[in-house]
Amino acid sequence: MAHLLSMGVTVSPRTQGISSSKPLMSVLHPSSSVPANRRGRDSQIHRTQKLNLEVSPHRAVSAVRLMRIELGGAFADLLNERGKGSGDNEMAYVERTLGFRTRDLDARDLRLVTDVVGGTIRWRRFLDHLIVSLCNDKNAFSSMEPLLLQILRIGFYEIVKLNMPAYAVVDENVRLAKVALRPGAGNMVNGILRKLVLLKERDSIPIPKVEGDDRSQARALATLYSHPVWMVRRWTKYLGQEETIRLMEWNNREPSFSLRANSARGFTRGDLVKQLDLLEVPYELSLHLPNFVRVKTGLQAVIQAGMLKEGKCAVQDESAGMIVSVLDPQPGESIIDCCAAPGGKTLFMASQLHGQGMVSAIDINEGRLRILQEAAKLHQVDDIITTICADLRNFVKSSPQLSDKVLLDAPCSGLGVLSKRADLRWNKTLEDLEELKNLQDELLDAASGLVKPGGILVYSTCSIDPEENEERVAAFLLRHPAFGIDHVQKYVPSDYITERGFYYSNPVKHCLDGAFAARLVRAL
Ligand SMILES: C[S@@+](CC[C@H](N)C(=O)[O-])C[C@H]1O[C@@H](n2cnc3c(N)ncnc32)[C@H](O)[C@@H]1O
Numbered sequence: 001m002a003h004l005l006s007m008g009v010t011v012s013p014r015t016q017g018i019s020s021s022k023p024l025m026s027v028l029h030p031s032s033s034v035p036a037n038r039r040g041r042d043s044q045i046h047r048t049q050k051l052n053l054e055v056s057p058h059r060a061v062s063a064v065r066l067m068r069i070e071l072g073g074a075f076a077d078l079l080n081e082r083g084k085g086s087g088d089n090e091m092a093y094v095e096r097t098l099g100f101r102t103r104d105l106d107a108r109d110l111r112l113v114t115d116v117v118g119g120t121i122r123w124r125r126f127l128d129h130l131i132v133s134l135c136n137d138k139n140a141f142s143s144m145e146p147l148l149l150q151i152l153r154i155g156f157y158e159i160v161k162l163n164m165p166a167y168a169v170v171d172e173n174v175r176l177a178k179v180a181l182r183p184g185a186g187n188m189v190n191g192i193l194r195k196l197v198l199l200k201e202r203d204s205i206p207i208p209k210v211e212g213d214d215r216s217q218a219r220a221l222a223t224l225y226s227h228p229v230w231m232v233r234r235w236t237k238y239l240g241q242e243e244t245i246r247l248m249e250w251n252n253r254e255p256s257f258s259l260r261a262n263s264a265r266g267f268t269r270g271d272l273v274k275q276l277d278l279l280e281v282p283y284e285l286s287l288h289l290p291n292f293v294r295v296k297t298g299l300q301a302v303i304q305a306g307m308l309k310e311g312k313c314a315v316q317d318e319s320a321g322m323i324v325s326v327l328d329p330q331p332g333e334s335i336i337d338c339c340a341a342p343g344g345k346t347l348f349m350a351s352q353l354h355g356q357g358m359v360s361a362i363d364i365n366e367g368r369l370r371i372l373q374e375a376a377k378l379h380q381v382d383d384i385i386t387t388i389c390a391d392l393r394n395f396v397k398s399s400p401q402l403s404d405k406v407l408l409d410a411p412c413s414g415l416g417v418l419s420k421r422a423d424l425r426w427n428k429t430l431e432d433l434e435e436l437k438n439l440q441d442e443l444l445d446a447a448s449g450l451v452k453p454g455g456i457l458v459y460s461t462c463s464i465d466p467e468e469n470e471e472r473v474a475a476f477l478l479r480h481p482a483f484g485i486d487h488v489q490k491y492v493p494s495d496y497i498t499e500r501g502f503y504y505s506n507p508v509k510h511c512l513d514g515a516f517a518a519r520l521v522r523a524l
Pocket residue numbers: 338339340341342343344345346362363364365368390391392393409410411412
């Protein structure tokens with residue numbers, strides 16, 4: 001289940017003359033790869049010879065992970081069991097990339113890697129603004145080699161945002177640059193970081209001023225709160241400047257997570273709470289969903305205790321859980337989940353059928369669908385889930401099957417989950433949004449063809465953008481007069497209901513991910 005949480009990262013490659021398809025090792029150390037047949041035989045000697053006890057492990061691991069994310073389009077996997085929980089896996093990357101290992105990561109190092117990688121990605125625009133401001137030669141930034149840039153970003157983040165002891169941060173990052181690159185790189189890191197420390201001591205870090213016309217203000221806010229300018233402009237238009245700032249502050253906070261006890265395995269919220277107590281993981285009970293608890297810290301302990309792997313619980317935001325509440329699955333019903341993978345909502349819906357009924361889970365992505373199938377077995381709901389790998393738009397043409405309830409959890413911009421998906425803000429463009437809107441319309445048309453007369457169609461997204469939400473529903477209703485809005489008052493708390501009777505969770509107001517759902521009923 002942990003991979004359901006993977007943070008897909010495809011930050012556009014900052015190529016700087018380096019092809020993103022080249023392995024990182026060949027980029028940094030072209031001659032140091034070890035032939036596969038020698039690796040086993042020499043591994044013990046190799047491990048000891050390459051061990052570097054001077055470099056701080058969390059910084060080496062963070063720098064390499066940031067490189068993988070930015071150059072390789074790798075997955076951040078901030079919560080992935082293999083990515084984060086296993087120091088061995090990380091260390092193999094470090095060794096392949098930097099040419100040495102550090103001592104193994106302990107629990108504190110692992111927490112620091114999560115904080116530093118997530119924070120450095122979130123604050124990238126702001127950190128780069130500071131780095132550019134402090135470079136003597138402005139070209140130095142644009143031509144900076146990728147590893148050096150990541151080391152600088154880490155140092156800046158640790159000093160400015162984590163308020164870590166400044167001179168220790170300088171020393172550690174200088175050492176990393178010297179060992180991983182060359183002495184000259186260490187000197188450069190030393191010069192820039194020391195400048196930053198001085199400015200911080202004098203309280204004169206160069207902060208952009210929010211002034212001038214709308215465009216200049218948006219640019220300054222985008223730097224100050226580290227978001228793309230287009231997002232700031234768009235949100236200012238819909239929400240006003242104050243709310244936009246609050247939203248960006250929310251997106252920059254460390255996210256909290258919710259766990260859903262898997263009732264299909266007979267595991268209750270009471271059982272979950274007992275286990276969390278044993279693991280000393282602090283939690284709050286969800287006010288709205290009986291199977292959910294919120295955890296701010298300690299998710300790693302839950303993962304390491306094997307609770308996700310055993311299918312006892314799943315990580316699922318309450319905002320996503322309430323989309324299932326809007327659909328309101330009942331035992332005996334036939335449900336089609338049109339864009340199902342990796343299956344968070346499919347599994348929750350299936351658990352509510354108590355073994356009676358059927359969920360058909362359709363998705364175009366075979367790999368993600370496989371994750372769903374495995375999770376369904378773990379969660380002991382595989383007997384009532386059928387997976388279908390298809391483009392929904394084609395599936396509907398060939399399928400005569402009509403269902404009681406249809407969920408279309410549409411592909412969307414993800415603008416409601418930027419606090420959890422640290423990198424997402426840098427991957428999305430305004431053009432993506434336009435393309436997505438067309439796809440959402442086509443998928444809505446297709447999904448509506450699967451609803452039986454009197455049946456329910458739920459359209460949902462994890463976006464806070466009205467053009468992906470209310471506007472898509474309004475356009476759909478114009479095209480499909482046989483459908484009407486079914487007010488969600490019976491299904492979610494009133495605080496989450498919009499004027500038009502849709503479900504909407506607002507990150508700033510509800511301290512959850514942003515999500516939207518419309519419940520539409522087909523005339524008899
Ligand atoms: C927002 S995600 C679904 C998340 C899922 N409902 C959950 O709760 O885990 C959107 C999904 O739509 C799928 N998708 C995109 N285009 C599709 C299409 N034309 N037909 C079917 N599935 C599609 C993607 O592969 C992706 O898995």
